[in-house]
Amino acid sequence: MRAxxxxxxxxxxxxxxxxxxxxxxxxxxxxxxxxxVGAFFALPMVWLVLAPFDAHPTLNTALxxxxxxxxxxxxxxxxxxxSLGDSILLAVxxxxxxxxxxxxxxxxxxxxxxPGRDLLLYLLLLFSxxxxxxxxxxxxxxxxxxxxxxxxHLGVVLVLAGGLVPAGIFILKDFVDSIPTxxxxxxxxxxxxxxxxxxxxVLPYARPGLAVIAVWVMVNVWGNFLIPFILLRTPSSQPAAxxxxxxxxxxxxxxxxxxxxxxxxxxxxxxxMYLFVNRRYGFRFYGGLKG
Amino acid sequence: xxxxxxxxxxxxxxxxxxxxxxxxLHINDGEFFALLGPSGCGKTTLLRTIAGLEGATSGKILxxxxxxxxxxxxxxxxxxxxxxxxLYPHMTVADNIAYxxxxxxxxxxxxxxxxxxxxGSLQIGALFERRPGQLSGGQQQRVALARVIxxxxxxxxxxxxxxxxxxxxxxxxxxxxxQLQTELGITTIYVTHDQSEALAMADRMAVMEKGQIRQLxxxxxxxxxxxNLFVAGFIGSTPMNLLPARILDxxxxxxxxxxxxxxxxxxxxxxxxxxxxxxxxxxxxxxxxEVPGALNGTVRILENxxxxxxxTVEVGDLHVRATVPDESVPTPGDRVWLTADPRHVLLYRQDxxxxxxxxxxxEGTSPGxxxxxxxPAR
Numbered sequence: 001m002r003a004x005x006x007x008x009x010x011x012x013x014x015x016x017x018x019x020x021x022x023x024x025x026x027x028x029x030x031x032x033x034x035x036x037v038g039a040f041f042a043l044p045m046v047w048l049v050l051a052p053f054d055a056h057p058t059l060n061t062a063l064x065x066x067x068x069x070x071x072x073x074x075x076x077x078x079x080x081x082x083s084l085g086d087s088i089l090l091a092v093x094x095x096x097x098x099x100x101x102x103x104x105x106x107x108x109x110x111x112x113x114x115p116g117r118d119l120l121l122y123l124l125l126l127f128s129x130x131x132x133x134x135x136x137x138x139x140x141x142x143x144x145x146x147x148x149x150x151x152x153h154l155g156v157v158l159v160l161a162g163g164l165v166p167a168g169i170f171i172l173k174d175f176v177d178s179i180p181t182x183x184x185x186x187x188x189x190x191x192x193x194x195x196x197x198x199x200x201x202v203l204p205y206a207r208p209g210l211a212v213i214a215v216w217v218m219v220n221v222w223g224n225f226l227i228p229f230i231l232l233r234t235p236s237s238q239p240a241a242x243x244x245x246x247x248x249x250x251x252x253x254x255x256x257x258x259x260x261x262x263x264x265x266x267x268x269x270x271x272x273m274y275l276f277v278n279r280r281y282g283f284r285f286y287g288g289l290k291g
Numbered sequence: 292x293x294x295x296x297x298x299x300x301x302x303x304x305x306x307x308x309x310x311x312x313x314x315x316l317h318i319n320d321g322e323f324f325a326l327l328g329p330s331g332c333g334k335t336t337l338l339r340t341i342a343g344l345e346g347a348t349s350g351k352i353l354x355x356x357x358x359x360x361x362x363x364x365x366x367x368x369x370x371x372x373x374x375x376x377x378l379y380p381h382m383t384v385a386d387n388i389a390y391x392x393x394x395x396x397x398x399x400x401x402x403x404x405x406x407x408x409x410x411g412s413l414q415i416g417a418l419f420e421r422r423p424g425q426l427s428g429g430q431q432q433r434v435a436l437a438r439v440i441x442x443x444x445x446x447x448x449x450x451x452x453x454x455x456x457x458x459x460x461x462x463x464x465x466x467x468x469x470q471l472q473t474e475l476g477i478t479t480i481y482v483t484h485d486q487s488e489a490l491a492m493a494d495r496m497a498v499m500e501k502g503q504i505r506q507l508x509x510x511x512x513x514x515x516x517x518x519n520l521f522v523a524g525f526i527g528s529t530p531m532n533l534l535p536a537r538i539l540d541x542x543x544x545x546x547x548x549x550x551x552x553x554x555x556x557x558x559x560x561x562x563x564x565x566x567x568x569x570x571x572x573x574x575x576x577x578x579x580x581e582v583p584g585a586l587n588g589t590v591r592i593l594e595n596x597x598x599x600x601x602x603t604v605e606v607g608d609l610h611v612r613a614t615v616p617d618e619s620v621p622t623p624g625d626r627v628w629l630t631a632d633p634r635h636v637l638l639y640r641q642d643x644x645x646x647x648x649x650x651x652x653x654e655g656t657s658p659g660x661x662x663x664x665x666x667p668a669r
Contacts (some may be wrong), residue, residue: 142593162566180375180377181352182373182374182375182377183377183379185342185344185364185371185373185377186373186377187372187390188344188363188365188392189342189343189364189367189369189370189371189396190342190365190370190390190394190442191364191365191366191395192393192394196394200379200390201379203379204379205379206383207381212488236299237571268662
């Protein structure tokens with residue numbers, strides 16, 4: 001076709017090169033956009049990493065006036081280290097409670113036909129967001145007060161777990177639903193007891209799901225400010241999320257040196273936990289088997 | 292090893308679906324027994340009820356003379372191979388095979404030894420450290436078989452174990468499974484919706500429809516002497532010719548052609564009665580010259596089946612099919628005469644679809660008779 005119409009071929013080539021140019025411009029534009037978006041999100045991270053090592057940090061991200069003194073100052077605070085311990089205690093306690101409660105519930109809800117099951121799940125999910133939400137704070141405080149659990153870690157764990165269990169059940173049920181019933185049935189035919197089936201088949205298979213729930217609960221608790229802030233009065237039992245709120249200078253100004261340094265310390269356990277869980281359990285799935 | 296006896300077994304699901312309707316069935320010790328039927332006929336429910344995965348609404352199940360109706364699945368001594376094989380994806384092949392022994396608290400070395408000997412005999416020894424997800428469908432099937440063999444049950448239950456394999460592998464696996472069952476001699480109940488599988492493997496089979504057994508016999512008998520229109524239509528790779536016929540002057544009138552009445556049906560029909568004549572294409576012969584007592588028509592369609600050709604002949608307003616060997620294939624438009632082998636012509640009542648007349652003592656009704664030789668494999 002080209003040989004038969006050289007003029008047309010020339011036109012074709014010209015429009016082809018224009019098309020290439022257009023694509024190039026589009027691609028460059030796209031990358032510039034991506035860089036801006038990336039920088040927008042990356043800058044706070046960079047600040048978090050650089051500011052703790054800066055003798056005079058400001059809200060600007062800048063190469064630090066290098067010092068390790070900030071860490072010394074933070075550790076001088078009587079509650080800095082205990083608060084991290086308290087955070088771990090609350091996170092692990094809530095995580096255990098949620099996993100122990102949500103896993104059997106999810107298994108039962110997945111395997112037993114219950115009239116109104118889906119409605120129940122959705123209602124639970126709906127109310128759970130209110131339970132830990134601000135709206136229910138006053139009744140929750142009164143409830144914990146009547147139980148005599150104010151200023152105790154148990155009270156905080158119960159309230160946090162109460163808010164996270166429904167969503168935990170909801171997520172775990174999806175994992176359990178993906179386990180073919182034939183696995184359990186074949187084990188039953190071999191004479192396995194319910195406990196053996198749970199231990200040998202269901203739990204190993206649902207392990208990535210449990211790991212997801214565990215990490216999700218811990219991250220939620222780690223970052224939760226409102227509930228421990230309201231329920232815990234004694235400074236020595238307050239978790240890191242609450243303690244970071246106290247780093248002010250005498251003049252009532254936010255002390256950026258302490259806040260940034262403590263912020264870095266505060267974020268490290270979460271990153272370590274993620275790396276550990278990812279390595280140990282791996283967020284991977286065995287997937288279904290198909291012939 | 293054990294026989295399986297089912298007495299008046301009924302299963303009604305919540306919601307009122309009657310999956311099994313007062314079934315009576317006896318499966319002999321060491322027999323390869325197929326449950327065949329379309330989906331929803333109750334065959335899988337029957338298998339799962341025998342396994343104990345479904346409870347019976349009423350009736351009894353006896354395995355080796357022992358009433359197991361109320362026993363949990365693990366106490367029934369039955370091993371099941373599931374359609375999806377149900378291999379545990381987080382365990383290696385070796386652990387999968389040894390799992391039933393672990394449940395029985397067999398020592399670890401002993402478990403390993405048994406797994407190795409069973410796996411070796413099924414040629415999967417090289418795969419022992421792999422996980423099921425890394426195996427092909429055929430290999431997964433062998434692992435599932437090895438696991439159930441290692442369990443040493445008294446009865447094997449197979450729930451469509453070949454349906455996840457591709458067509459070619461399915462044929463290989465079929466032969467392998469049949470050979471394995473013959474060697475082990477363990478009573479086997481095999482559920483399938485594929486009639487060619489049932490015909491090829493079973494010693495006896497039950498053809499099921501709507502929770503009831505429509506025919507219980509050897510594959511040969513089910514194929515040659517299908518007891519009713521349902522079985523006649525369900526069995527056979529090429530559908531049976533089912534032609535409306537009238538009894539006239541001691542002969543059958545089919546679309547204006549006169550055919551002799553099959554001998555065993557002669558006493559059970561009355562003149563003027565309308566019946567349905569059943570004749571398998573495999574038992575029809577085609578002639579290009581006039582033959583008495585034949586269906587006379589015009590060749591319309593030729594379908595190549597490999598060795599044979601399926602010829603569709605238009606007789607009046609009916610279509611009649613016959614399989615014809617390669618050398619005598621006609622051309623479309625030819626005028627031909629079709630005769631049905633009188634030993635294989637069946638008459639069915641028009642009202643209930645059951646066969647006219649008393650069932651003849653058909654050849655090959657004893658269990659263990661080889662499946663009919665000329666069934667084309669699907």
